[in-house]
Amino acid sequence: MAIKKDMLVEKYIEALESGTIPWEKGWTTTRLHNPITGTTYTGINRIWLTFASYLKGYKDSRWFTFNEISNEKKFHPGEKWHLKKGAEGVEIKKKSIYYNEVEDKWYNSKQYYKKLATLNDVEKEIFKDECKVIGDGKGSYYIFNADEIEGIASEQIIEVDSMTVEKMQTIIENMGVGYEEVMQDKSFYSPELDAVITPPKERFKDEAAYFKTLLHELSHATGHANRLNRDLSGEPGSMSYAKEELRADIGAAFLMADFGLEFDESHVQNHLAYIQSWAEVLKNDKNVLLEAVKDAEMINDYILEMSKERQLTLTQTMEYSALDINEYHVELHGCDEGIDYTVFDNTYRSVDGGIIELNAEDTLLMNDFVEFIANERLNIDFTNYECKKADYEELMEKVETMCLLDEEYARSFNVDQMGYYVSEIFDNGEVVLDAHEDYRMFFTKDEAEMLSKELPMSHVTDNSEFVEILKSNIVNGLQTQSEVNEIYKKPDIEVLKNLKIDKPQINKTMTFGRGR
Template sequence: MEKKDKNNAHREEFVEKVIESLEKGKIPWEKDWENSQAPMNPVTGTIYKGSNNIVLNSVSCFKDYEDHRWMTYKQAQEKNWQVREGEKGTKIEYFSIIDKKTNKPLNKEMYNKLSQNEKLEYDKNLYYLRKTYTVFNGQQIDGIPELQKEKREVDYNKINDILVNSNIEIKYGGDRAFYSPEKDIIALPPKEVFKNENSFYGTALHELAHSTGHPQRLNRDLSGRFGTESCAKEELKAEFASVFIGQEKGLNYNERHLENSNAYLQSWINVLKNDPNEIFTASKEADKISTHVLKYEKEKQPKIEKSLKKELEISL
């Protein structure tokens, strides 16, 4: 049997559990965002993002943790809290950018002062260093103050501002939700067919996440048709972006309108079996997507002009 790379063993173990959950028809990172928050470190105040967010949320689902607080053993000790004997921690990753010449972390203040050409030249001296840390959930720790749960009220007006400020046309009709990259249009079923506002806006934001792939936005490959690997990878990115946006805006994510859910689950299973690292790649991209979408709340986006604009036909 081929020996596992120790540096990636924690990744492989995690992805195996994700695949097992998906095969049972359960999306492991789904939680009730109305009653929970993004995973965070109560000692440093850090909000875990990207792949660490997905990993910690999934482990919470695997182990039925309702506490969103995570920290290292040393951080718990500093607070006079005690990780219970026999508890197993969860591996997370941290990347730092290292300057080869100085062998020190990148001086971001200096780097930001460089011209674009200078940055391109300087980038040749940089590399990413990945470090892993083991963290424990609040429910694995004795002495930690009781979690104060807060009921978050969803401000749908602000979410609607995101849709309006995106300046992307939304067509209502039919029973499918999708984004058309050719026409830069989002298609949604009529709002009244959704069971509540949460479901409607969750679905709309999912399609808005796809729209960021447009060449004049974040420029991703949106050419893959349903059933292809490239489509499955894009769906995974939009899925994770929806999770991050849901956490930020308080949406109850598991109520969204997901078309062909069984087919999507199988496509994600196939992708992750072919390349377990895709879950980490997708979550990194999803972080960029969610940041881009959330800025719409306060910034009206310019209208993207199309050289040939056709009406989107929706069969009713």
């Protein structure tokens, strides 16, 4: 008999009604995974498999499909695997993929919900409308735990990145959330202060209890507008308050497992006040659990990222990475000679690059790297600088976009011998001159030459700065290229009505602001 998702939801509700927190059951310190495909189970699938492990008493963290178990030649040569009699598979959900037709961009489930978390309610609806679901996530398949397989080798336990006081301090500092210890009996997160308040560390039963409490409160803190942007306005006793407690507690449970922290009865006692409200919420709407787990997975990912030291270490084997250092952007990666890097300015144009020689066994601290490019290469004062890891793909996309825009609008920077900016020269010899960001005029070549004699060069405004602003807007997503073209290429109809070059025409041009 297979273990279906609906059965697990019902058992979740039963567990809550009996005073048990189901997402605290069955955790291992190794992420549940499929070692053949390299898949690590996340979100709702992680919940299902964890709870199923609790119900069945599984101790192994490995899971496989029936095809992988039965196909010895392809998946486990030399090992004859057989499912035990009466083995039960667990139904898990297929992941959806989303295509945004406006952006012409693909999102996996994690990327899709991470994007939604950064948007307000109106923007969320627009984004959802723009996205087409490829594989609606409604499909499912069954997988089996390694404890149900005969002939399989024992699992090699992977050590977890254990929680320490120093790591917890790193999370708090990287999140930018306030933290204060106060002589009191309760812990909480204050959205108004954006601060976590706890009793003194010494008042907790042990260090693990202190860590668990902080992870729960920091899970709430991820909802701040500057982080994952959730609604934290619910009052105690309200449905929205219960939902926030639900997502934060599941998120903290994910984190506790990832940091090797054991669950104990004290954690259940601390949340007795919420257990019945959670059961009521799930009975009214079973989809609440799915939504809470999606949010919990984002909480998990966010805090895991915040647990990493910001002092990066550069090595010869490092993958392609990106940094933001004040207004500069850096792309770097390891190579045979050491560290290959390129520095881009705030317009995403290359200003420096090269290779820093580094032996295979050596490392370079990020601070030393910043000092090198600041003092040795760019002669910039980086006494006070902020360096943070950036999205490599996003950086290179902006660099490529600016490169293409430079080619597209290259004509804007070609100054002819008369001192005007020539935007276009048509096949019939007609010339388009740009002298200001708001007004353009079309002239024949003869008319342009006549105008150059009548109007001194000093009266013509350079439009290159305006064009740079427009290109920057395109790269940073503030305007589309079609919108910019409307601004930049649209001729001034009133001026076009009179192409004769005479004194009134010149005066009109001056009045419109084309001259200085």
